[in-house]
Each structure stands twice: as structure tokens, then as C-alpha cells.
Amino acid sequence: MATLPKALLWQRTDTTGTDLALVDDRRGLHARGVATATDPIPFVCRYELVTDETWSTAHLDVSVEGAGWLRTLRLERAAGRWRVTTAEQGDLDRVLTQAGHAPAGLPGTEEPDRLHGAIDVDLAGAPLPNTLPIRRLGLLDAPAGTSHKLTMAWVLVPSLEVLPSDQVYSVVDERTIRFDIDGFGADLAVDQEGYVLTYPGLAARKA
Template identity: 60%
Template sequence: MSLLPHSLFWQRKDTAGSEHTLLDATNGLYARGTALAVDPIPYTCRYELRTDPGWVTAHFDVATEGAGWARTLRLELAAGTWRATTAEQGNLDAVLSAAGHAGAGLPGLEDPDLLYGAFDVDLTGSPLTNTLPVRRLGLHRPAADGVGVAHRLNVAWVLLPSLEVVQADQIYTALGEGRVRFANETFSADLAIDEDGFVVDYPGLAERVGDPHPKRPS
């Protein structure tokens, strides 16, 4: 396993949890990370993410695990088409039901055609994946005429802990001065980002803590 030069750590605000990512952003993004949360049930999520040099997602490997269950997902984007490969052990539905929650969807992607035109993945509760459209669209360093312009995106949203992949409509708007507005049909938040486009503060979800990186990622 290759060593990676930079580290980011976020503390969750909405639930007990955190995310730690090791990354290299010198030619697109390569990242390996671990996310922990207790909602809706305690789980560990480990992922590996790679984009092309233009920050378009190329592959996303995710594994989730909790007491009595485990799931894996591999998402790949090639020639405009998304492909999902999944595996499952144990019974996550039973664990969720025992905890008083609704059952989980199956891991993976039911209809790849719904993701036509999608270039980004969005992992539930992960500030790292918000950086993908920010960098791909250059929203961290917008030109003067780009501030305030809304970009409507089709996104592959990976739900945790189930690893179900659903289509999501999202809007990103550069506000300037290190801020980007994220919105969907029911929610909006102004994200604070650093000069490289990585989230520093996501109101209501997570904030970055510790030394973000001894040297700039890019």
C-alpha cells in the first residue's frame, strides 16, 4: 500500500462520528479514508477514491461493517456509464429492524441510466466528496463572472450504511471568499472551504479539526 502525503480529519456535528482521509491531489485525487458513525446504527466505513486529472470520479470502493453484517461496493465510471459490483454478508435489514429503523435498500445501483451525465460521487456524511464538484468546476477559485452562478449536477449518492446508490440532483454555487453553497430540493448550506477546495466547515454536519496538512495538497 502506497504512503499518501496529506491528511484531513473531520468531526461530525450531527451525530457521534468522524472521518479521516489520507490523500494525494497532485494529479486529480486519490484518497483512502475511514468514517465512523453511530447513526442509524454503529458502523465503520472504509473507502478508496480515485478521479481522473479533471476530478471526474473514475472508481470508488467502499466497505461498511457493523455487528453481524458487512457490505462492499465498487463503483466505476467509464465512457459515461456507471457500473456497480457489490457483496454482502450477514443481514443488515435485521440489525436495523432490531434497532427500530426501517430496512436498508440493497447495495449497488438499480438503474445506471439514471446516472447518465453524472461525474461525481457523494458519500453520505462525508465532507471529502463535496470537494469533487468544487474542484472539477473550479469553484474554489472562481472568475469574477462565475461567483453566484448555480451549477446543477446529477450525482451518484452512496447511502450509508446500506451502500445503496441513488440518483441525486444537487446545486453548487461559488460565493467567493472561501465559500460554496450546496443545495438540493430540501436543504441548503454554505460550506467554508480552504484554498484547495477541501471543506473546512459544513454547517450542521462536520468541521475539520487538527493540522489539515503540513504542505498544500496541490
Template identity: 60%
Template sequence: MPTFPKSLFWRRTDTAGADHALIDDRSGLRATGVALAAAPLPYTCRYELATDPQWGTGRLEVTAEGAGWQRRVRLERKPGEWRVTTSEQGDLGRALTAAGRPRPELPGAEDPDRLAEAADVDLGGAPLFNTLPVRRLGLLSAPAGTEHRLTVAWVVVPSLAVVAAEQTYTALGGGRVRYSSASFTAELELDEEGYVRHYPGLANRD
């Protein structure tokens, strides 16, 4: 078994839950993580991530499961191209309907070509993934006000639908970065290596 030099643990603040990631960032990022959450229904989400040395995503594998269902998605990126494969067991739609939630989208991407411009992935509810553009774009050392608009391959949890999402990251200085997507905005507090300490409305790390 490989030895990972770092362990990061976040407590969810929007629902009962947590996210624990083991990471190796000596050359790009290698990470394995487990996220638990009580909403929109109780689930466990396991992920494995690998980037290139410049922190552009190379591969992401995610498994989400709960009572009576399991979904998996694998994303592999080459320049200008994403390959997305999925599998599903049980009926997440029935579980969500029973919990009073709308039926979810199918796992995976309806049209992977729409992801072509994305260099990053973003896994719903997992603060680790905000570090990818922060490190890739050098936002920790960038002058305050530096702004980058980018397309990411966003993996919705727990459905594991994959969609192209437009996001903006703005350096604020002092270990802070503003993140926005559509009408949502959050001011992230980062440590000296670019990992999230405080994500308002989502998670905190001690």
C-alpha cells in the same frame, strides 16, 4: 505502501463519529478514508477513491460494516456509463429494525443507466466528496453567484444503495460554496484547496 502527502480529519457534529482521509491530489485525487458513526446504528465505513486529472470520478470502492453485517459496493465510471458491483454478508435490515429504523434499500444501483450523466460521486456523511465538483468546476475562483446544477452518483450510508441525485453548487466567494439537494441547503466553508473546513450540521475539521 504508497506515501500520501495529506491527512484530513473531520469530527461529526450530527452524531458521535469522525472521518479520516489520506489523500494525494497531485494529479486528480487518490484517497483512502475511514468513517465512523454512531447513527443510524454504529458502523465503520472504509472507502477508496480515484479520479481522473480533471477530478471526474473514475472509481470508488466502499465497505460498510457493523455488528453482524457487512456491505460492499464498487463503482467504475467510463464516459456515459457506470458499472456497479456489490456484495453483502449478514443482515443489515435486521440490525436496523432492532434499532427502531426502517429496513434499508439493497446495496448498489437498481438501474445504473440512471447514473449516466453523473461525473461525480457523493458518499453520505463524508465531507471529502464535496471537493470533487468544487475542484472539477473551478468554484473556488469562480465569480460569486456562479451556479452549477449536476447529477451525482450518491452512495447512501450505511445501506450503500446508489442513486442518481440532483445537486446544485453555487460559488459565494471568500472560500464559501452553497450546496443544495432537494430541500436541503448548506453553506460550506472551504480551505484554499477546496477541502471542507465546516459543513453545518454534519462535520468540522480543525
């Protein structure tokens, strides 16, 4: 396994947890991350994200594990189409209902064609994927007011259900990108490489 030269660490602000991503961005992005959270139940999320040189997603591998259960997901994109592979051990839905939460539902998607048109992935609770459209579309160098409406392959955590998600990225200034989804909006503070420094209501960079 190749080593990765950069480390980015976020502290969750919406729940107790952290997200550590090791990245190599010399030719597109190769990242491996480990995230922890306590909401809705304690779990650890491990992911590997690879793009091509244009920062278009090639594949995303995710595993989410808690007490007595484990789910895995692989998303692969080739020739504009997505392939989705999942597996499950234990019973996440039972654990959630015992803790007083609604069932999570099945991982993956039964209709991968619904993801047609998506180039980027979005992993719930992880700030790293926000960098994909920022870099792919050159938003760091775009004038204020530049806006793009995108369809994302949105991975819910901890269920690993995959949904198409319409999102809008807009340039506020050279270090602020506006993110909007379904009536929710946030001004993302980013560094000179497009990695999130502050995601209001979700996470803040510590390293």
C-alpha cells in the same frame, strides 16, 4: 499500497463519529478514508476514491461494517457509463429492524443507466466528495454568483444504495460554496484547496 501525503480529519456534528481521509491531490485525487458513526447504528465505513486529472470520478470503493454484517460497493465510471458491483455478508436489515429502524434496502442500484450524466460521486456523511465539483469546475476562482446544477451518484450509508441526486453548487465568495439538494442548503466553508472546513449540521475539520 502507496502512501498518501496529506491527512484530513473531520468531527461529525450530526452524530458521534469522525472521518479521516488520507489524500494525494497532485494529479487529480487519490484518497483513502475511514469514517465511524453511531447513527442509525454503530458502523465503520472505509472508502477509496480515485479521479482522473480533471477531478472526474474514475472509481469509488466502499465497505461498511457493523456487528454481524458487512456490505461492499464498487462504482466504476468509464466512457460516461457506470458499473456497479456489490456484496453483502450478514443481514443489515435485520440489525436495523431489531434496533427499531426501517430496513435499509439493497446496496447498489438495479438501474445504473439512471446515473447517466453523473460525473461526481457523493458519499453520505463524508465531506471529502464535496471537493470534487469544486475543483473540477474551478469554483475557487469563479466569481460570486457562479452556479452549476449537477447530477451526482449519491451513495447512502450504511445501506450503500446508489441514487441519482440533483445538486446545485454556487459560489458565495472565494472561501464559501453554497450546496443545495432537495430543499436542503448549506454554506460550505472551504480552504484554499477546496476541502471542506465546516459543513453546517454535518461535520467540522479538526486537522
